[in-house]
Amino acid sequence: MIAFVRGKFARKTPSQIIVDVNGVGYELQISLHTYSSISNKEEGQLHTYLHITENGQTLFGFATQGEKDLFLQLISVSGVGASTARMMLSGLQPDEIIKGIVQGNTKQLESVKGIGKKTAERIIVELRDKLAKISLETGVNSNIVFPSTERDAVTALTGLGIARAMAESAVKKVSDSAKETLSLEDIIKQALKNL
Template structure:
C-alpha cells in the first residue's frame, strides 16, 4: 500500500494533483480542503489511500493524517463510496463533518451533494460514537496536545496505536502518560502501557 507520496506538485486542480516523485508522476485525487492547503506550495507530502476496484486503481491524497483517517471512516459506512467521501471533504472541513455527525445534524449533512437523508442518518448512526470522543478532545485540549513531543520510541507507539484504530489525540495522550511512568521502555512495552491508559 502507498502510505504517502512526497515530491513536486507538477499540476494542481481543485480535484487532483500530479506529484513528481523522482521523475515518476502520481495522479492523486484530492478534496477541495487539501487543494486549499497546497494551492501555494510547489512541493510537499500527501498521505494517500489506494483504492483498487475491478475497473481502476485510484490514489486519493490528503494534506493531513486527520483528513485521511476521517476519509477512511466515511468510506466504511454502507452507501458512502470514495467519491462521496471526497465530495464531503470538499463541501465541509473535516472538523465540520465530525461536528455535524456528533451533533446529529442531518440537515447540514444533506447540504452536501450526494448525501440524502438516509445516508446522513446512517453516517450518524455508524460514526457518532466513534467520533464523539475525538470531537470532545479537539474542543477541550487541542492546544495542549499540539505541544506534545515524543522520543522516537514514543512516536512509533503513537503511529502503532493509530493503526489499531485509536484516534490521534487519544493515542498521544496515552503515550504521554505511559512515557511518564516508564524508564527507557521498548516500543512494545510502551504500547501495552498506553493501551491501559485509554
C-alpha cells in the same frame, strides 16, 4: 500500500494533483480542503489511500493524516463511496463534518451534493460514537472545544473509566473557575474532586 508521496507538485487542480516523485508522476484525487492547504506550495507530502475496485485503482491524497482518517471512516459506512467521501471533504471542513456527525445534524450533512436524508442518518448512526472518541484529538467536540491541556485531561479521565460527558463537564468546570493556568496534573486532580 502507499502511505504517502513526497515530491514536487507538477500540476494542481481543485480535484486532482500530480506529484513528481523522482521523475515518476503520481496522480492523486484530492478534496477542495486539501487543495486549499497546498495551493500555495510547489512541493510537499500528501498522505494517501489506494482505492481498488474491479474497474481500476485510484490514489487519493490528503493534506493531513486527520483528513485521511476521516475519509476512511466515511467510506466504512455502507452506501458511502470514495467519491462521496471526497465530495463531503470538499463541501465541508473536516471539523464541520465531525461536529455534524457527533451532534446528529442531518441537515448539515445533506447540504453536500449526493448525500440524502437516509445516507446522512446512516453516517450518523454508524460514526457518531467512533468520531466522538476521536473528536477531542482534533479539537472538535459536540459542545466544547478544549485547548490541548484540557483535551489531554479529558482523555486521561476517560482512560480511568469516567464517562466522556462527565469528564468534559468536570474539566470545563475546572478551567472556567481557574484563576491561573493549571498544569495537566492539577486539572485532572481538581476534575476528579468535581465528579
